[in-house]
Structure formats: structure tokens, C-alpha cells
Amino acid sequence: MSTTTARDRLVxxxxxxxxxxxxxxxxxxxxxxxxxxxxxxxxxxxxxxxxLAVAAVxxxxxxxxxQAMRSLGxxxxxxERLVAYLERPRxxxxxxxxxxxxxxxxxxxxxxxxxxxDAYFVRLLGVLTAIFxxxxxxADVARDRAHAALAIIQxxxxxxxxxxxxxxxxxxxxxxxxxxxxxxxxx
Amino acid sequence: MSTTTARDRLVxxxxxxxxxxxxxxxxxxxxxxxxxxxxxxxxxxxxxxxxLAVAAVxxxxxxxxxQAMRSLGxxxxxxERLVAYLERPRxxxxxxxxxxxxxxxxxxxxxxxxxxxDAYFVRLLGVLTAIFxxxxxxADVARDRAHAALAIIQxxxxxxxxxxxxxxxxxxxxxxxxxxxxxxxxx
DNA sequence: GTCTATAACTTGATAGAC
DNA sequence: GTCTATCAAGTTATAGAC
Numbered sequence: 001m002s003t004t005t006a007r008d009r010l011v012x013x014x015x016x017x018x019x020x021x022x023x024x025x026x027x028x029x030x031x032x033x034x035x036x037x038x039x040x041x042x043x044x045x046x047x048x049x050x051x052l053a054v055a056a057v058x059x060x061x062x063x064x065x066x067q068a069m070r071s072l073g074x075x076x077x078x079x080e081r082l083v084a085y086l087e088r089p090r091x092x093x094x095x096x097x098x099x100x101x102x103x104x105x106x107x108x109x110x111x112x113x114x115x116x117x118d119a120y121f122v123r124l125l126g127v128l129t130a131i132f133x134x135x136x137x138x139a140d141v142a143r144d145r146a147h148a149a150l151a152i153i154q155x156x157x158x159x160x161x162x163x164x165x166x167x168x169x170x171x172x173x174x175x176x177x178x179x180x181x182x183x184x185x186x187x
Numbered sequence: 188m189s190t191t192t193a194r195d196r197l198v199x200x201x202x203x204x205x206x207x208x209x210x211x212x213x214x215x216x217x218x219x220x221x222x223x224x225x226x227x228x229x230x231x232x233x234x235x236x237x238x239l240a241v242a243a244v245x246x247x248x249x250x251x252x253x254q255a256m257r258s259l260g261x262x263x264x265x266x267e268r269l270v271a272y273l274e275r276p277r278x279x280x281x282x283x284x285x286x287x288x289x290x291x292x293x294x295x296x297x298x299x300x301x302x303x304x305d306a307y308f309v310r311l312l313g314v315l316t317a318i319f320x321x322x323x324x325x326a327d328v329a330r331d332r333a334h335a336a337l338a339i340i341q342x343x344x345x346x347x348x349x350x351x352x353x354x355x356x357x358x359x360x361x362x363x364x365x366x367x368x369x370x371x372x373x374x
Numbered sequence: 375g376t377c378t379a380t381a382a383c384t385t386g387a388t389a390g391a392c
Numbered sequence: 393g394t395c396t397a398t399c400a401a402g403t404t405a406t407a408g409a410c
Binding site: 027028029039040043047048049 | 402403404405406408
């Protein structure tokens, strides 16, 4: 019974458009056109663009967290989980569906949307820090490495888009994983 | 004779607004208001928004490259130059004035602007790769580490903005520098 | 719940006086 | 070179019929 409701189609279309164009650059009209519903339906389910954005970005964050946990939440050794997460295939040229919103004024001017982004990164940083701690690192060092690991991914996306080369993300990951694993051997 | 011309004031105002709001979210009218010149002057010097954006983003890239070279172009040992660059004080919550444009549709849809971004990162990656090579690394490893170093900065900005915490950037840098320098000791 | 029509405003750009 | 006035198109949102 996967009868796609108007609401679901609106959220799905908004997720796609926000991921490719950003929230500020996507008009409610574009979401309407992509979803195939009428103008009144949009404003019935989501009285303002803010409401639509919270629903769509929230759904995207939930998807992204679930996907991250597929690498991080296994029962493999800590280092292997970290490397699996870092090396997971990503659509580098598309950019991070979540991280890209940090430079979108329409998102950063909206407290509700900022909170959604904050929750995503705080959550991921918590999980990564815990895994680095499993490797025997003290809390502050584990936290710094978690930040570094996440920055590699987010920054790798930026480099890939700027140079129009997906290899820039994988190069950044290789550079970081190389340091991580050599470090491991020597400790 | 630093008589500020209308053109200079337009470019300066555009640089500020593009850095804080992005190109797509900044209207020519906003640039007019901030610069204090009249509407006709803008369209006299810059017939289209594209022309203004190329001038302003180009100027910002030149500034950023010059600033990077103040850390990277000294005669200090290679590792010290790299650490100096990574640890340079940055306005983390403001985001990278260059990197943020990779998620701005108005920029990425414009070939001229994409080229400006590309040139900035290709240039920085080249300089960083050369410095990593000075430390005795083979070319491919040096290139990967250069990508990682730049990704740490760009990703650190993203984390800092998402969590509204400037400490996220410095934590990412600490995590990476920690790995780099421990690595150094063991090699 | 869904639709069409349209309001009120902003956008990027042009016209033409000075 | 610089100005004000204005345009056509697009933006977010509302009105009111079905």
C-alpha cells in the first residue's frame, strides 16, 4: 500500500531540489512542478516555505544518518568501521545533501533549519568520537580526530565540486586514511 | 591618492555581501545600497550581475591566495609552513569566502565563476603538494595529503557553521596536525 | 484536500535625462 | 559617468471555488 500521498510527493520533490539547488534557490513553484500536485495542496500541507524546508531537510538528515550507521554501526573493529565510513562511495560532484546547506542563507537564517543541521553533525561527531575512543585514545584526542574525519568528508566534497573532479574527495580520504593507519601501525 | 572610485566601491561591497550571503542571495540592488552609488553606475561598469560577480569573486580569490602564501611562502621548514597554514586564525563561523561558493547555484551555473573557484583550489593544491614533497614523500602521497589538508580547512568551516561553534574548525585542525606530526616523529 | 487565479513584492535589467 | 524611473518576469503567499 505504498500509495504516494500528495504530502509525500511534495517532500520527496523538495528533498531532490534542495539537494541539487539549495533551499534558497528553490521556489515553492519548482517543488509544485516537480511533484505534480497543485498549488493549493502545497499550502494546505505546508503553510510556509519554512515548514516544507523543515520537513524535507529533516527527512534528508534522517536518511543520511541511517546511511552513515550502515558503516559505523557494524560489529567490525573500530578502525575498520572508521575506514569503511570514510571510503563509502559518495556522489562527490553532487556535494553533501546536508553540509551544503551551511552556506545557504535561507537555511542559516532559519533557526529551525539550523537546529536540524546542528543535530546531524553533533550526532555524527558523537558516534565517531566514541569509535575513536574504542581504539584506546583519550577523550580529547578522540574528539579532535572525529572532527578531522568529518571535515575530510565535508571538505572533500567542496574540493570535488570546486575542481569538478570526484577524485579530489577520494584523494583527501586516502591522504587521511593513510595517516590514520600508519599511525595505528606505529602505536 | 586612494580616491575610491565608484567601481572599487561596487566591487568591495559585492565582495562583502557575496562572502556573507552568497552570490545567488545577493541582489544587484543590495550591492548598490551597500556601495552608495546609483543604479546607473552599476550597470555602466558591470552590464550584468555575472560581470560584477566575476570581478568580486576574482578579487576575493586573489586576496585569499595572497593570505595563504603568507604562511606557505616563508623560508621555514616544510612541516612548519604546513602547520602554520593549517593553524592560521580563521573566522570559522563566517565560512570560507571562496569555498562557500561551491554550494551556490548562481556560481556553479556560471562557467566563468566556476573557473575562478577551480583556479584557486588547483593553485593551493599545487603549492601544498610541493611542500609535502619537500618532506620526502612520493608525488602521489604528497598529492593525497595536500587534498586532505585543504579538506580539513574547508570541512572545518562547514562543521563550525553547522554547529555554530568556531572550535569545530580548530578541533579538526588539531586532529589532523596531531596525525601529521606524530607521523613525522615515527618516520 | 485539491484546485485556479491573483495579490504584493523582489529580481535582474533597460531607458533616457543630466 | 552617474542618476531616477521603470519594465517584464519571478518570488512567497492568499482567496475562494470545487
